[in-house]
Structure formats: C-alpha cells, structure tokens
Amino acid sequence: MYDLIILGAGPAGLAAAAYAINKRLETLVISEDLGGKINYHLTLAGFEGHEIITGADVVEKFKRQLEYLNFAHQIDRATKLVANNRHMTVLTQAGKKFDARAVIIATGASPQRIEVPGEKRLIGRGLSYSSVSHAQLFIDREAALFGCSGRALRSAAELAEIAKRVHLILPDRGEMDSVLGQKLRAHPRVTLYENYELREVRGEDYVESVVVRGKGETSEIPVQGLFVELGLIPNSQLAADLVLTNAAGKIVVDSKCATSRPGIFAAGDVTDVFVEQVLISVGEGAKAALSAYEYLLNQ
Amino acid sequence: MYDLIILGAGPAGLAAAAYAINKRLETLVISEDLGGKINYHLTLAGFEGHEIITGADVVEKFKRQLEYLNFAHQIDRATKLVANNRHMTVLTQAGKKFDARAVIIATGASPQRIEVPGEKRLIGRGLSYSSVSHAQLFIDREAALFGCSGRALRSAAELAEIAKRVHLILPDRGEMDSVLGQKLRAHPRVTLYENYELREVRGEDYVESVVVRGKGETSEIPVQGLFVELGLIPNSQLAADLVLTNAAGKIVVDSKCATSRPGIFAAGDVTDVFVEQVLISVGEGAKAALSAYEYLLNQ
Numbered sequence: 393m394y395d396l397i398i399l400g401a402g403p404a405g406l407a408a409a410a411y412a413i414n415k416r417l418e419t420l421v422i423s424e425d426l427g428g429k430i431n432y433h434l435t436l437a438g439f440e441g442h443e444i445i446t447g448a449d450v451v452e453k454f455k456r457q458l459e460y461l462n463f464a465h466q467i468d469r470a471t472k473l474v475a476n477n478r479h480m481t482v483l484t485q486a487g488k489k490f491d492a493r494a495v496i497i498a499t500g501a502s503p504q505r506i507e508v509p510g511e512k513r514l515i516g517r518g519l520s521y522s523s524v525s526h527a528q529l530f531i532d533r534e535a536a537l538f539g540c541s542g543r544a545l546r547s548a549a550e551l552a553e554i555a556k557r558v559h560l561i562l563p564d565r566g567e568m569d570s571v572l573g574q575k576l577r578a579h580p581r582v583t584l585y586e587n588y589e590l591r592e593v594r595g596e597d598y599v600e601s602v603v604v605r606g607k608g609e610t611s612e613i614p615v616q617g618l619f620v621e622l623g624l625i626p627n628s629q630l631a632a633d634l635v636l637t638n639a640a641g642k643i644v645v646d647s648k649c650a651t652s653r654p655g656i657f658a659a660g661d662v663t664d665v666f667v668e669q670v671l672i673s674v675g676e677g678a679k680a681a682l683s684a685y686e687y688l689l690n691q
Numbered sequence: 692m693y694d695l696i697i698l699g700a701g702p703a704g705l706a707a708a709a710y711a712i713n714k715r716l717e718t719l720v721i722s723e724d725l726g727g728k729i730n731y732h733l734t735l736a737g738f739e740g741h742e743i744i745t746g747a748d749v750v751e752k753f754k755r756q757l758e759y760l761n762f763a764h765q766i767d768r769a770t771k772l773v774a775n776n777r778h779m780t781v782l783t784q785a786g787k788k789f790d791a792r793a794v795i796i797a798t799g800a801s802p803q804r805i806e807v808p809g810e811k812r813l814i815g816r817g818l819s820y821s822s823v824s825h826a827q828l829f830i831d832r833e834a835a836l837f838g839c840s841g842r843a844l845r846s847a848a849e850l851a852e853i854a855k856r857v858h859l860i861l862p863d864r865g866e867m868d869s870v871l872g873q874k875l876r877a878h879p880r881v882t883l884y885e886n887y888e889l890r891e892v893r894g895e896d897y898v899e900s901v902v903v904r905g906k907g908e909t910s911e912i913p914v915q916g917l918f919v920e921l922g923l924i925p926n927s928q929l930a931a932d933l934v935l936t937n938a939a940g941k942i943v944v945d946s947k948c949a950t951s952r953p954g955i956f957a958a959g960d961v962t963d964v965f966v967e968q969v970l971i972s973v974g975e976g977a978k979a980a981l982s983a984y985e986y987l988l989n990q
Contacts, residue, residue: 407970416852450749450970549988553715571989647946648965666947668981671706671749675974682967689848690870 394420396684397482397492399470399630401426403670404660405498406454407677408684412496413457413464415685420490421465422482426455450674466490473497473630475653493691494655494684497631497643498677501624501661506538510593511620518599523547523619530555530617536602538590539621540566545573547621552581559613561585561604593618626662638664649680650687657684693719695983696781696791698769698929700725702969703959704797705753706976707983711795712756712763714984719789720764721781725754749973765789772796772929774952792990793954793983796930796942797976800923800960805837809892810919817898822846822918829854829916835901837889838920839865844872846920851880858912860884860903892917925961937963948979949986956983 396412398405401423412419458465472483473495480495503521505511511519520526523537527550536559537548545567552558560582567573568586576582588606593599601614626642636644636652642664649657659665659680660673667673695711697704700722711718757764771782772794779794802820804810810818819825822836826849835858836847844866851857859881866872867885875881887905892898900913925941935943935951941963948956958964958979959972966972 411968415849546985546988550714647963664946666978666982669710669977671970672974672977672981675971675977678968678971678974679965682971683965686845689845 393479394418394490394492395688396494396496397422397480397490398496398498399423399482400498400500401458402498402500402660403451403673404677404680405496406451406458407674408496408498408659408681409458409464410454411678411681412684413461415681417685417688419464420492421458422468422470422484422490424467424469426458451670470630473634475634475656480655494657494688496680496684497628497656497658497662498660498680499627499630499662501626503620504622504625506590506620506622508590508592510595514593514595514599517597518595518617519593519620520617521620523551523621527551527554532556533616534559534614535617535619536561536613536615537619537621540564540568541621541623542567542570543623544621545570545576547619548576548582551619552576552579555581558582559585559615561588561590563589624661628662631656648683649676650683655687692778693717693789693791694987695793695795696721696779696789697795697797698722698781699797699799700757701797701799701959702750702972703976703979704795705750705757706973707795707797707958707980708757708763709753710977710980711983712760714980716984716987718763719791720757721767721769721783721789723766723768725757750969769929772933774933774955779954793956793987795979795983796927796955796957796961797959797979798926798929798961800925802919803921803924805889805919805921807889807891809894813892813894813898816896817894817916818892818919819916820919822850822920826850826853831855832915833858833913834916834918835860835912835914836918836920837862839863839867840920840922841866841869842922843920844869844875846918847875847881850918851875851878854880857881858884858914860887860889862888923960927961930955947982948975949982954986
C-alpha cells in the first residue's frame with residue numbers, strides 16, 4: 393500500500409512527486425512518459441541570451457530526480473481508478489494493480505484538433521495549440537489563428553501586439569460581441585474571416601499557408617504560422633464518476649487542490665484552475681502534494 | 692500611468708513582475724527590498740549534493756531580471772492605496788505618487804513573534820518561524836516547538852518523524868483534541884508541555900536551550916533549535932478597506948488571484964491561498980500577472 397499515487401508526470405505531476413517524496417511519503421508515479429508533451433518557455437522580451445528562465449529548467453530537474461528514484465515510477469497507463477472504503481486502487485494497461493491511501497490526478501489536457509489535411513504533419517513546424525507560449529516568435533511575421541472563444545480572442549489580441557498581421561479565422565461569432573471582440577474588429581493589424589471554415593494547412597517543412605472557405609469561396613492565405621485555439625480537453629475520464637467535474641469536464645478543485653472526494657486531489661491542466669504557464673502548474677502540483685500530506689497526517 | 696503596479700518583491704511579486712513584463716505590460720514594482728525576507732529550500736531527503744532544487748534559484752533569476760530592468764522598480768514603501776474610478780493610485784513613504792490601471796498586492800506576511808529575551812538575537816541561528824522549511828535540518832537533533840494551532844501541530848508531527856525528540860510547548864489546549872493531537876500525545880518522541888509559557892531563548896551563538904514556565908515552576912530544556920509556530924500576520928493593511936479579507940486579515944482571492952474589487956489582484960502569503968513553499972508563491976504570482984493582463988485586455 394502506497395501513501396500516495398500520482399497519475400501523470402507533466403509539470404504538475406513531477407512537482408507533486410518531488411514534494412511528496414520530500415515529505416517522506418511512499419510515493420508512486422504512474423505515467424506514460426516523464427516531463428509531459430509540451431515545451432514551455434518564458435523568455436523576457438529583450439532578454440534573449442542575457443537572462444532566461446524556462447519552466448523547462450525547473451521541470452527538467454524534477455524529471456531527473458524521478459529518473460534517479462526509479463522505484464518511485466512506473467512507465468504505464470492508468471486505465472481505472474477505484475475508490476474503496478479507506479483507500480484507492482489503480483489498475484493499469486500492463487495489467488498491474490496498485491493501492492494507495494491518497495491519489496493526485498495530474499493527467500493534463502489535450503488540445504482539440506481541427507482534423508484537416510496537413511495538421512498532424514506540421515505540429516511544431518509553425519502549427520501550435522498554445523499561442524500563449526509561442527506568440528513571441530511572431531514579431532514581424534504573419535500568423536493565422538483559428539478559434540472564437542474568449543480565450544482564442546485574447547490570444548489573437550496578444551498576437552496582434554507582436555505580429556505584422558493576424559488572420560483571425562472564426563468558425564462562428566463566438567465571443568466577438570465582447571469588448572475585446574470590438575477591439576479586434578477595429579485593430580489595424582487584424583483581418584477577420586467571420587464564419588469561415590479552415591480546410592487545410594499547407595507547407596513543405598513549415599507552415600506556408602492555410603486554406604479557408606467562407607461566403608461560398610475557397611481561398612489560400614500565406615502565413616508563417618497557425619495557432620489552433622479550440623480549447624483543451626481535460627484528461628479526466630478516469631475520475632469522471634468519482635469526483636465533481638465542470639461542464640467542460642475539468643475536475644473542480646478548491647484552493648488546496650482537493651476534489652469533491654476526500655483522498656483524491658488534482659493539479660494542473662486537468663483541473664478548473666487557471667493554468668497557462670508551466671510555473672503555475674508546478675505550484676499547483678506542489679500544493680496538491682502538501683494537501684495530500686496534510687490529509688494523510690490526519691488519517 | 693502604468694498598466695500594472697506590483698506591491699512587494701518576494702517570490703510572488705517577483706514572479707508576477709517577470710510574467711507581466713513578458714506580456715509587455717508597463718509595470719512598476721514598489722518594494723523595500725528584492726527577494727523577500729526568507730530563505731527557501733527544497734532539499735530532497737537523501738539527495739544532498741546530487742540534485743537539489745531550491746526555490747531560491749528560481750527567485751534569484753527573477754530578482755536579477757528585475758535588477759537589470761531598474762526602471763521597473765522603486766525601492767520604497769507603499770503607504771496608501773486609493774481606488775479611483777478607472778485607476779488606482781499608490782502613495783509612498785518617499786512622498787511619491789504612482790498611478791496604474793491594475794494593482795497586484797504581494798506584500799507577504801510576517802511571523803507572529805513571542806517577544807521574549809533572546810528571540811530576536813537568535814533568529815536564523817537555530818530559531819525559525821517556518822518548520823516546514825527547516826525541519827529537515829533536525830535529523831537526530833532535539834528541537835522545541837511553540838504553538839498549538841492545527842498548523843503548529845502538523846509541524847510538530849512532521850518534525851517528530853525526523854528529530855530525535857520534539858519538545859512541544861503548548862500555550863493552551865488549542866487543537867490538541869484533534870486526531871493529530873491524539874497522535875502527538877501518544878508519540879514516543881514527543882514530550883508535551885501543556886499550558887506552559889515560553890519565557891526565554893538561550894544560547895551563545897546558536898540556540899542552546901529554552902526556558903519555560905508551567906505548573907508553578909520554571910525549567911530549562913536543552914535543545915538545538917526552536918520553531919515558533921504562532922502563525923503569520925498578513926501584510927494586508929494597505930488594502931483592508933478596499934477588498935474583502937477573512938477573519939485572519941488575509942485577502943480573499945478566487946482561483947484567478949482576483950480580489951473582490953476589479954483591477955486589484957493579490958498573490959502569495961498575503962492571501963487566503965495555501966502557500967507554504969516558494970514554488971507555490973511563484974505559481975500564484977504568475978497567475979496574478981496573467982489575470983491582470985487578461986483584465987487589462989478587456990478594458
């Protein structure tokens with residue numbers, strides 16, 4: 393019986409593991425890989441080469457610690473989480489079964505894809521699902537952004553402060569009637585494509601253009617990048633029957649990262665907390681570990 | 692007129708500044724010093740010398756960035772915060788006046804002192820107000836802990852797992868009737884001093900003993916360290932009339948670090964969020980900056 397099982401080893405899961413082990417909890421991390429799937433950078437404007445903090449540095453250290461403590465980690469996929477009377481059981485793809493007195497869910501979220509030709513091939517080659525992470529690369533370049541949620545419009549506004557031109561492709565009106573939508577409508581560096589579909593992403597090695605269709609016509613827009621901002625799908629299926637989730641499927645947590653069920657905690661992109669940067673995920677993971685520790689002390 | 696004024700430059704304030712500047716907000720930090728007053732370490736048990744992550748490393752990088760950007764920082768003390776119709780005004784001890792469209796309060800908290808002879812002189816020399824940060828130093832050593840809140844008892848329980856002996860000095864019953872209190876009562880390495888006062892801390896260069904009084908007698912207990920766990924007093928006076936605070940004076944924030952007043956955000960120890968480790972404060976600071984940025988985009 394472990395004290396704590398952590399599902400997922402992205403920034404939140406790795407930070408939770410480091411803090412839990414530091415608290416001398418018998419800890420097991422179950423994840424398919426270490427470090428999560430995304431590269432995170434925080435580069436201060438005008439600072440290139442002088443002082444750069446990357447969330448990646450912090451996550452890398454946590455990752456090396458967990459690699460060193462290999463007894464504390466299983467490369468596997470949790471397929472089922474069962475809440476028993478006084479403990480939790482995790483079943484895995486490899487057919488293993490682990491018990492713990494507490495669980496932290498840090499399984500992250502996956503970006504919603506458009507599912508069009510060229511998309512998969514050009515991921516990381518000009519196509520990104522996180523403009524908040526990569527907008528800075530578009531100084532004096534043209535980019536397309538596909539999405540119409542409040543978050544997508546915020547990304548477009550931010551991008552428009554940096555890029556030479558933003559082609560904002562809106563599948564429907566979305567949040568365009570908001571204050572921010574009005575600003576984007578009036579913005580000299582934003583071109584709107586309202587009620588347009590995105591049909592294809594083209595480019596040899598990197599994104600070179602996007603093909604859109606609207607008002608009965610198909611056209612090709614030359615761009616150096618495409619941001620797909622259709623939101624994130626939380627990887628919360630495992631716990632969906634056990635804990636409270638919101639309309640978007642995100643696990644609802646309190647300010648201590650506790651879910652609606654005692655003994656189950658959650659951190660990072662899988663939760664309803666505002667997590668856009670790796671150092672926020674790290675903080676949330678640390679918080680979840682300290683909460684679990686406090687919970688276990690009182691058992 | 693600044694976009695954003697950040698009050699305080701501990702881990703939360705420094706992280707907020709880094710993220711705000713990265714978002715190209717016109718940012719000013721007002722604080723008396725940079726880096727806050729406490730040293731923070733996270734050393735993994737058994738890891739000394741191999742892989743150590745210190746929150747201090749992260750904070751140090753933020754600090755150097757802000758030192759470099761000296762136009763973004765005023766060494767001064769905010770004495771008054773005024774909320775106007777569409778902006779905030781900060782008045783300082785040096786008689787200056789700064790305006791901003793948004794404010795982040797990250798002024799931290801100060802430990803409650805006992806106010807006894809020897810206390811001030813031995814701070815950092817065996818006397819600490821944060822057992823959560825320094826408990827690990829007490830492997831095979833004897834320590835006294837003064838306090839009776841739930842948090843104090845958790846600290847005592849954690850310390851008892853590490854230290855040779857914990858002398859738990861309880862000014863009153865406090866939370867001793869809880870599950871955790873019962874555990875401490877039965878713990879073989881905990882000696883209880885119920886309804887004892889702490890009268891003096893003694894030691895030449897480092898803590899060597901504490902003088903306590905209870906049951907009509909005064910006695911001296913030899914220890915290598917004293918943890919004073921009387922809680923933290925949030926430095927929230929500046930905003931007390933402007934935003935909602937809880938019974939302990941902590942600023943109430945939502946999961947986006949927003950206070951009850953639009954345009955005023957708060958992060959770190961000054962808030963009601965569970966902040967015990969520097970990397971949690973860093974995450975909260977980052978969150979506050981991104982929230983302020985989002986708020987300003989919608990103005």
